[in-house]
Amino acid sequence: MNTRSIRFRLIGLYAGLLVLVMLLFGGYMHMQLDHFLRLLLQAKLELRTQQIVHDILPEVPKRGEAFVGEEIEKRFAPEISDRLVRITWDGGKMLYLSGAPNERSFVPEEVPPLGASPVQAFTREQALPGRSAILISTLPASVAGHDYVVEVGTSLAASNNVLRGLLLSLTAGLPVLTGLAIFGGYVLMKRAMKPVQDIIVSAQDITLHNLSRRLPVTDTGDEIAEMSKVLNQMIARLDESFQHVTRFTADASHELRTPLTVIHCELEAILRNPKLDVDLREALGSLLDEVVRLVRIVEGLFALSKLDAGQARSERVRFDLAKLAETTAEQMCLLAEVKHIALTCETHEPVEVEGDHSRLKQVIVNLLDNAIKYTPERGKISLTVRSENGSALLEIADSGPGVSESALPHLFKRFYRADEAHSRDVEGAGLGLSIVESICTAHGGTIAISNRIPTGCLAAVQLPRAK
Template identity: 40%
Template structure:
């Protein structure tokens, strides 16, 4: 799962918010439990001190010291560990319970109450052995004017023990809850996101074979259903705009053919007239060249429009791509020899595709012609045919001037030229690669390019591969006749790639 996917982002946000909530909840529970235990202990100590005053000190004048000691020993016997009790009168200890045993606290180490800030309140002390105590001091003035101090206290070790146990529980359960909730959220999100995955997969397929496909409408009644309907309406508008563009190109090309034919005929008649001045002949010849160039552009535009619109009647038959490329390169070897360019052909076993031989040959011619035009003298053009999985692959690579990286996304666009002057001098119209792309799309394939400026370019053509046992028709073989110009070192009984030089 990509960390940038919608599911990852939502799950990360959900896990983060849950972790924050669990941390806040754990802190709140810890503080709440600690406050509750502390208040409960303080309340217990204060209630015990008040009970001693009301039950034993108030009747002390009437019942005497013996009764007081007997009652105190019975209610708070010596040796009792919790809570400890001490009643003092001035510097005299009237009663003191035994030392605390668990944990051990020596009561004689505790100072007598002397700080007024301790009265009617809880104060804390730490013993020599590190035990922390909580002590409540309650002063009492008897009717005879005697002042008593009642101290009730206990260690806070039980509170600390409970808080330690609570902390351990929270430290263990919080990560477990977070992990389980994160995985649970991840799998729970799979179901709501299934329609989005379906829309994405279908959207990837729209336009690859035909634009008439539509996205499935998710019948959920929520935003996903509205999204699918909106996307389908957008595709309708795009299809209408593209259809209008194709109709315009086809209609314009068709309407231009007749006037161009008439103009060319008139110019050819004029140039045959006797005794024409030389500048006039040159002007008519230049006009004829531009007229022929315009006719080529119009013809190319009509071809692209028919291919894009599905109006091109192509005879789809099994074609051996290796043999077809061989036969095509045979007719182009002279172009390479003129510039002393090495034209190399690498191939392996037979690669059979379903297509129109003439159109596939046009793809090879356009790509190899471009490679030869833009490769300097003594350079190299290499053509490779192979197959991978269910695709036939055709590469045309050269050692030419290359294509600027800024121009790579646009090389298959109509009339696009990375260097206008250079293309014009070489006779290009800016439509050759557009025709290549249209032919590949009509065959259910694709065209792409890789290039480093100054190091050459490599064009890659992908076509659907037919089964190896498909028989190539005699009609297809007429485009793949072997020439004596090739020194074939191709495969004999092996499927390994081999090299043919021209």
């Protein structure tokens, strides 16, 4: 998984935020519940203290001390309802103390007495060692000449249990909810990012050779659809400018061909004149050389512009590449012989390919031309054609000096010539390999140039075999 993808980052952010919100919400709920439970208990306890003070204590002079206990047990049943009731009078003497509650949540005798007599009503939380704390409301009162302190309390165990339960369900629910949210986010993001993925895949396929293709546009009307539309408009503009440049190069080279051919012929005709002055002949001779060079450049440019315009594969016929290699090698044998180079062609079986016969012949011509040009006299060139793993492989190996490592990555650039020093006295415009590459690519194939050990160059063309 790509941790830098928008999908991953958004889900991460969203899950992080969700956990934070849930933690804050859980914490807030816990706090509020704690607060309300306490308020509720406190209100009940205060009510009891008041009831005792108003209903029971005024009867003490008439009915005696025992009446307090009887009446409290009858009306409030503190043991059953898990309450503590403690009444002291006249400076701390115990008037009544309730019994141990049925739930054993505290022992009444263990609840520490108040230090000093309180002046007004208040509620406190009394910690008990080894047990839940108890909440106690205290009400001091003077009734019929006696000073009473009434305390009514209840254990916080029950409300603590409620709070603990809430905490537990929050803790258990958090990972489940987060997991669900991440899963939901993943599914949603995957669906949302699908058009982007489609655009990436389509954009990767668009090259200079198929600028007429366009990116998919979703009909969602969202930002992604808008982006595809804008990118498509940009590709259309690029296509138009590219076509413009190609057309211009094609027109320019086409227009230049005729006058150059005329100059070429005229110069040759003039040079045939035997009465020509020596100096003039020399000058015209070098002029002719330059014109020949110019013709070659213009021819190369014209060929490239046609390839750029998508004519690298105008016909689609099935033929034997091995046979084509043999006949081409035979035709170029003379060139090799001039330099006493041994040119051999090795083919063992027919290797059928499908494509443009004359363009693929051009590939072999350009590569053989390079091999012959850059291999010194009495060198060796071997051409082999074979099929390997379902593709056709054409290799041209020479015994020349090879190419410097720094030049290797640039060989297919237009007008690039490696090692200027040694290329200078060899004719060429640096367009041959660009043409080869264009044709190979248009046929769904590849071309690679590498150095041989100990010396020499190897040009390897790979083409898909005919089905």
